Amino acid sequence: MDWLGPEEWQAVALSLKVAVWATLVSLPLGVVTAVALARWEFPGKQLLNGLVHLPLILPPVVTGYLLLLTFGTRGPLGALLEPLGIVFAFRWTGAALAAGIMAFPLMVRAIRLSVEAVDPKLEQAASTLGASRLWVFGTVTLPLILPGVIAGAILAFAKAMGEFGATITFVSNIPGQTQTLPSAIYAFLQVPGGEASALRLVAVSVVIAMGALLASEWLSRRVAKRVAGT
Amino acid sequence: MDWLGPEEWQAVALSLKVAVWATLVSLPLGVVTAVALARWEFPGKQLLNGLVHLPLILPPVVTGYLLLLTFGTRGPLGALLEPLGIVFAFRWTGAALAAGIMAFPLMVRAIRLSVEAVDPKLEQAASTLGASRLWVFGTVTLPLILPGVIAGAILAFAKAMGEFGATITFVSNIPGQTQTLPSAIYAFLQVPGGEASALRLVAVSVVIAMGALLASEWLSRRVAKRVAGT
Amino acid sequence: MSLSVDIRHALPGLALDVRFEAPAGITVLFGRSGAGKTTVVNAVAGLLRPDQGRISVNGRVLFDSGAGVNLPPHRRRLGYVFQEARLFPHMTVRRNLAYGQRFAPKGAGGEEMGRVVEMLGIGALLDRRPGALSGGERQRVAIGRALLAAPKLILADEPLASLDEARKAEILPYFERLRDEVAVPILYVSHAAAEVARLATSVVVLEDGRAARQGAAAEVLSDPAVTPLGVRSAGAMLEARVVRHHADGLSELQADGLTLWLPRVPQAEGTPLRVRVEAHDVMLALTRPEGISALNVLPATVREIRMGDGPGALVQLSAGPNRLLARVTRRSVEALELRPGLELFAVLKAVGVAKESVADL
Amino acid sequence: MSLSVDIRHALPGLALDVRFEAPAGITVLFGRSGAGKTTVVNAVAGLLRPDQGRISVNGRVLFDSGAGVNLPPHRRRLGYVFQEARLFPHMTVRRNLAYGQRFAPKGAGGEEMGRVVEMLGIGALLDRRPGALSGGERQRVAIGRALLAAPKLILADEPLASLDEARKAEILPYFERLRDEVAVPILYVSHAAAEVARLATSVVVLEDGRAARQGAAAEVLSDPAVTPLGVRSAGAMLEARVVRHHADGLSELQADGLTLWLPRVPQAEGTPLRVRVEAHDVMLALTRPEGISALNVLPATVREIRMGDGPGALVQLSAGPNRLLARVTRRSVEALELRPGLELFAVLKAVGVAKESVADL
Amino acid sequence: DRITVFAAASLKTALDEIVAGFEAETGHDVALSFAGSSALARQIGLGAPADIFISANTDWMDTLAADGHIASGTRVELLSNRLVLIRHWADAPQAEAGPPDIAGLLGDGRLAMALVEAVPAGIYGKAALQSLGQWDKLADRVAQADNVRAALALVALGEAPYGIVYATDAAAEPDVTAVYTFPADSHPPITYPAALIAGRKTPAATAFLDHLQTDAARAVFRAQGFIVPD
Ligand SMILES: Nc1ncnc2c1ncn2[C@@H]1O[C@H](COP(=O)(O)OP(=O)(O)OP(=O)(O)O)[C@@H](O)[C@H]1O
Ligand SMILES: Nc1ncnc2c1ncn2[C@@H]1O[C@H](COP(=O)(O)OP(=O)(O)OP(=O)(O)O)[C@@H](O)[C@H]1O
Numbered sequence A, B: 001m002d003w004l005g006p007e008e009w010q011a012v013a014l015s016l017k018v019a020v021w022a023t024l025v026s027l028p029l030g031v032v033t034a035v036a037l038a039r040w041e042f043p044g045k046q047l048l049n050g051l052v053h054l055p056l057i058l059p060p061v062v063t064g065y066l067l068l069l070t071f072g073t074r075g076p077l078g079a080l081l082e083p084l085g086i087v088f089a090f091r092w093t094g095a096a097l098a099a100g101i102m103a104f105p106l107m108v109r110a111i112r113l114s115v116e117a118v119d120p121k122l123e124q125a126a127s128t129l130g131a132s133r134l135w136v137f138g139t140v141t142l143p144l145i146l147p148g149v150i151a152g153a154i155l156a157f158a159k160a161m162g163e164f165g166a167t168i169t170f171v172s173n174i175p176g177q178t179q180t181l182p183s184a185i186y187a188f189l190q191v192p193g194g195e196a197s198a199l200r201l202v203a204v205s206v207v208i209a210m211g212a213l214l215a216s217e218w219l220s221r222r223v224a225k226r227v228a229g230t
Numbered sequence C, D: 001m002s003l004s005v006d007i008r009h010a011l012p013g014l015a016l017d018v019r020f021e022a023p024a025g026i027t028v029l030f031g032r033s034g035a036g037k038t039t040v041v042n043a044v045a046g047l048l049r050p051d052q053g054r055i056s057v058n059g060r061v062l063f064d065s066g067a068g069v070n071l072p073p074h075r076r077r078l079g080y081v082f083q084e085a086r087l088f089p090h091m092t093v094r095r096n097l098a099y100g101q102r103f104a105p106k107g108a109g110g111e112e113m114g115r116v117v118e119m120l121g122i123g124a125l126l127d128r129r130p131g132a133l134s135g136g137e138r139q140r141v142a143i144g145r146a147l148l149a150a151p152k153l154i155l156a157d158e159p160l161a162s163l164d165e166a167r168k169a170e171i172l173p174y175f176e177r178l179r180d181e182v183a184v185p186i187l188y189v190s191h192a193a194a195e196v197a198r199l200a201t202s203v204v205v206l207e208d209g210r211a212a213r214q215g216a217a218a219e220v221l222s223d224p225a226v227t228p229l230g231v232r233s234a235g236a237m238l239e240a241r242v243v244r245h246h247a248d249g250l251s252e253l254q255a256d257g258l259t260l261w262l263p264r265v266p267q268a269e270g271t272p273l274r275v276r277v278e279a280h281d282v283m284l285a286l287t288r289p290e291g292i293s294a295l296n297v298l299p300a301t302v303r304e305i306r307m308g309d310g311p312g313a314l315v316q317l318s319a320g321p322n323r324l325l326a327r328v329t330r331r332s333v334e335a336l337e338l339r340p341g342l343e344l345f346a347v348l349k350a351v352g353v354a355k356e357s358v359a360d361l
Numbered sequence E: 001d002r003i004t005v006f007a008a009a010s011l012k013t014a015l016d017e018i019v020a021g022f023e024a025e026t027g028h029d030v031a032l033s034f035a036g037s038s039a040l041a042r043q044i045g046l047g048a049p050a051d052i053f054i055s056a057n058t059d060w061m062d063t064l065a066a067d068g069h070i071a072s073g074t075r076v077e078l079l080s081n082r083l084v085l086i087r088h089w090a091d092a093p094q095a096e097a098g099p100p101d102i103a104g105l106l107g108d109g110r111l112a113m114a115l116v117e118a119v120p121a122g123i124y125g126k127a128a129l130q131s132l133g134q135w136d137k138l139a140d141r142v143a144q145a146d147n148v149r150a151a152l153a154l155v156a157l158g159e160a161p162y163g164i165v166y167a168t169d170a171a172a173e174p175d176v177t178a179v180y181t182f183p184a185d186s187h188p189p190i191t192y193p194a195a196l197i198a199g200r201k202t203p204a205a206t207a208f209l210d211h212l213q214t215d216a217a218r219a220v221f222r223a224q225g226f227i228v229p230d
């Protein structure tokens, strides 16, 4: 399609890549965190809970700034990770990190609700049959929370597709490297007469997210039907 | 406390008002939408689903701009509602509208997951005892989804407290009228030397949101315990 | 007062095609596990919409696929005791019990909470939630909840399956009273012979989704060809009247000229009742035996002898206008030279008649 | 092969304080609804951590509050049939059944899937999910799932409560086989007298959280003071041996000098077995009755007469080295002038002994 | 009377101070709404209750004027600014004689700027680099932030060794040093136009616009580093 310029296509591709990675990488962590918050008792639990919600509460710019402080080349974690070849500053990986962190509370909340809805009696039944806690989780809990995991993933994906404030603050806007769709949209909106171009990009991002949403609905329904048992 | 100026206190008060109203007003709508998406079959269901998720996908600026176009004094809905005395543009009500709309997908997803986890067999049991659909909802479904409703409400509240992009785009940043905490933080961050002031406001907003979070956790646990049955 | 069911419904595992008329009283549905009992009950409750058919209670049409009628469950005025309790987990036992009362029309004359609670022995549980109840306790609360909804039709799916004998013995009279006084039609699923015998006004036997046999309880259960609960549960019904309660704890009953001695029955003197005499409790004697512990020695005439496949035989007797069934061995049939028309004595121990086998008429 | 339980635990509704030793075989727990049966079983399974006490199987300590031992459930090698199925809703029946097999050590010699499936009659259900099963079908799958886990201890909480008689009759022998051949200790909760009588090696009676009585099945169930299943289920055990199967479908048994005639028993000639004779099936006669249908007329001596509160009395008899219980009315006790030492005849119909009451030794 | 002023966010510190004086002097009540120029301009175009608009660039003011939203004859060029090249202070500051070879200085670091196509500081910076003949070498090396303050932060934190920001921002940030001031003719004039909004030409608003041009006000602007045209 030629109604998007090459730079815009780059932004679309990059946004997809960033959102997919942000979602996939944070998913296991989100599941673990959700289970921990829903089922375990440990000191500092409420602290973890607050921390997870922080990106939701803070203005995105602040989150981005904090990321910069922490994961920037001079930041403590950034400096630590750099020798391992993990660099976030001004890279798409940083965009994914920002998107993942911004989406994390949404993901965790969704999964956590599902975990809380699982009947512990089923998990008990599995354990009496010889399944260790890990096996119980993998064969009973996880399949049962799958609709929640899917919901969490799609929320995270949608959020990651739309995330702007933290991302641009953390990794700036470098066309082809860190320019995501929302950054491009923002740029168009800053100049008089840029609305039409912005709208085209908005349409693209809506189409992508809606496609993902429909796919997740379909998947979720299939899973739910299986669990309902017919 | 005199470490916040009067204008800042105004911003705190306004943010609270906006977030509380946004949460409370959208809550019933969120519950209905969640139930509709989880349980009913109707034409345009996927459209509604997409619409609900839209604010999550769109960059906030775009959402704010669309709100301005729609609910502004010159917008179609704005013009329609004005004679009824309902004005959103550049009022705190508009900030609440923006916050509510931005928070809506989070609220709906949380509630919807809970609705999907309710065993329809319990609702059936209630209906055999003579309860109409509405009664069943009020006496069985609603109490059982309460943890999800609380989770949805707190997510929405936190999001509303932190919402910035759509709000400032829609209703601007007029102290005492539409200047919420995030807008005030933004303004401070735009000028040299404003960081310290911004940080103070960030701290306030974190304290408020964490307080709400803790309260919701406590409430949620109480409710869950009741439902678990001991 | 009657329930009429005529439905067809296809499930992956079952093709349901059931038609029966249940008269007033308790209609027991039975059949093996998976025969379709719960499916039928769900259809009557409105929880399952049959592909085709018609269901009506006392002329009120609940469902009619032809006429497009399908009353929602809450308009059917039911009391459904589910096979798996289904208590509301977020309500105390008390609120669970009271749930249906709110929806009963004023003056519907439902049961009284206190009475039901006492009968079910759940007084100590009222402020607990279902999560803290034992299996049997849950089931009892579920029974109470259904009874308190002032229903016009009671559906009970194995309501007593998880209860101990003593508890059953306390609850059974309640169902009898419902049958006899309140005159609510009851559709009752059960596997337990004693329960069926005691409660059933009529019986529908389901086999693979079809009503293989149906009719009055006395008839279906006395038919040696059916004995659907296994041959051990064959038996006959006697209609009798309480003559007198004696000081030694025995009650004297009169059944059309026969005198029966039973352990004290709860009914007042003069009350008509029915007694189920199980075939395997009846012994036959050619001469009136003397010096035996059995108190009931009834003169009778052999009407019919049905030899079984195994070592047993079922002997149908007439004792006055009453019928009795006796299960004996084929060896005894030969040794005693039993044949239709032979006059002999049926011997029955007073204690051979279980409490559950005596029921109001 | 034995299970030793000694636990104390306080619940809001119940103060549990139970101590019992279960020898090899099937130990039946019973007691009224809410007595604490499920709680005890959960403690053995490790799903409930008792406040105090010790639980061990064959010397392997599962729990010891003193020593701080508390094996997690998955290390206890259990097969637990829950009171409420608890199937995994997202797995097919087949996967539910196979679930525990994975965790069994290689060569643990568990049951074979095909055999269990056939015994339970669930072959047609293998590809369905639990949501599409009937109550009884679910329960059967749950039994299969537990058996297939190659457990070292089977816990069964009213496993057969929701099954029809015919189905029960098919599954009971399986538990017997487990008891006799596989020698897995089994803790079994049941309310059903016939089931208990047939399966129990030993019996623990729970009352309000305490073990009110325990001992060998024959002993506990023959004790007229206990009759824990209600007085109707009092009975005595006779140990006997199959002498011959006769052509007319009867089996001749020998019990220390007494000859017993029963409907054909499945055991081969020469096999020792035990027969439960229920007290209310036994009639007493002062002289040997002639011309009666009952085949078993056993000379006996009155040992003890226990008058009940009601109209009944339990008479304990010795017939050779065997004990018998007869339930009669007080009126008969007086009319026959029964007293310890009196010699008389115990009359028992061959068909009076239910199939379930005959069991391998 | 109440006056509502929509002003570019970078003017916050100065305007806050000026307004305090103005209010004390006249008894009028001034509400200052700070946001991005683009958002403010759009809001005014859609009927925002602003009396005065102070933009950070001329484009948005031109657009509003073209659409007839500006009271004719009231537009003044209030302020102007200079563009400087800054570097992180930790590296020994060195004065540059002529225009430095920025690409050479960067090494493998990035040049922090505001969005070069959208945000005024970025647009001006790009023009300046083009006129110095360095843009083509640098185009791929630029980390574009969503506003000039974020660009400044990147340099202040050392994430980017160099950046291009306004002189006003550079002056107030202790962690950066201005190493080169771009010639005023290397980029379009940096001006902050102010004007009354059409239909809002009240005496109070006019008084405030006049007040902004008083010596007292100019002194405040100057103190913030702005250049006040004579
Ligand atoms: N979590 C709990 N909190 C409080 N009381 C409980 C809890 N669980 C069980 N109880 C009580 O403990 C008692 C014993 O329960 P348990 O489930 O062991 O009974 P049971 O003997 O298995 O009865 P049933 O035959 O009805 O299944 C009951 O009175 C029950 O109400
Ligand atoms: N949703 C379903 N999908 C497919 N098959 C089903 C479904 N529900 C029930 N069945 C099948 O229909 C048959 C009848 O089920 P139903 O529950 O009526 O049996 P039931 O007579 O109540 O048995 P039980 O005594 O075991 O409770 C069973 O074989 C069951 O597997």
Ligand SMILES: [Mg+2]
Pocket: C037, C038, C039, C083, C157, D134, D135, D136
């Ligand atoms: Mg059923």
Ligand SMILES: [Mg+2]
Pocket: C134, C135, C136, D037, D038, D039, D083, D157
């Ligand atoms: Mg129990």
